[in-house]
Amino acid sequence: MNKAIFLDRDGVLNHEIYDYITRVEDFKILEYQIPPLKKLYDEGYLLIVITNQGGIALNRYTEQELGVMHQMLRNAFVSKSADIAAFYYCPHHPTVSGACKCRKPLSGMLLDAIDMFDIDPSLSVMIGDKPRDVDAANGAGVKGIEILPDEQIDYELVKQVLAGTEFKTLSAAIKKGV
């Protein structure tokens, strides 16, 4: 079985702008997240993005534009000798498309990825910047780490969470009240 680092997108891999990122030129990759994730990649963790993109249902941007952003993100990792195995996104929005099983805090995207990549959830972790990211992870049996928006991922903290039994973990910065 495989192990994975599940990653929320906005506020974790690219700069959070507190609304949908509707234009490719507003998609700013947080380059400082790549080194800690490359270490985990080199240890055999699959890097998998799990993101709500309700702006698709709201017609704020197209799946094609979303694809361009995800290709940029993947290229940034590949240029540092890492890779993103897959991008899962929920294109739905409850006001337009009704309820779905993929929109976080539900766990549909994680469950699909776990099935597709034969992942052991107990060896995996999800990093997000909202409680719903952790809830989606926990619902699939995956541990969760909540960071502040744009906070650098702490490799040591990730390793501690992976090694421990704690299911839901706040980042060091949140614990310190930063």
Ligand SMILES: [Mg+2]
């Ligand atoms: Mg986010």
Ligand SMILES: [Zn+2]
């Ligand atoms: Zn959905």
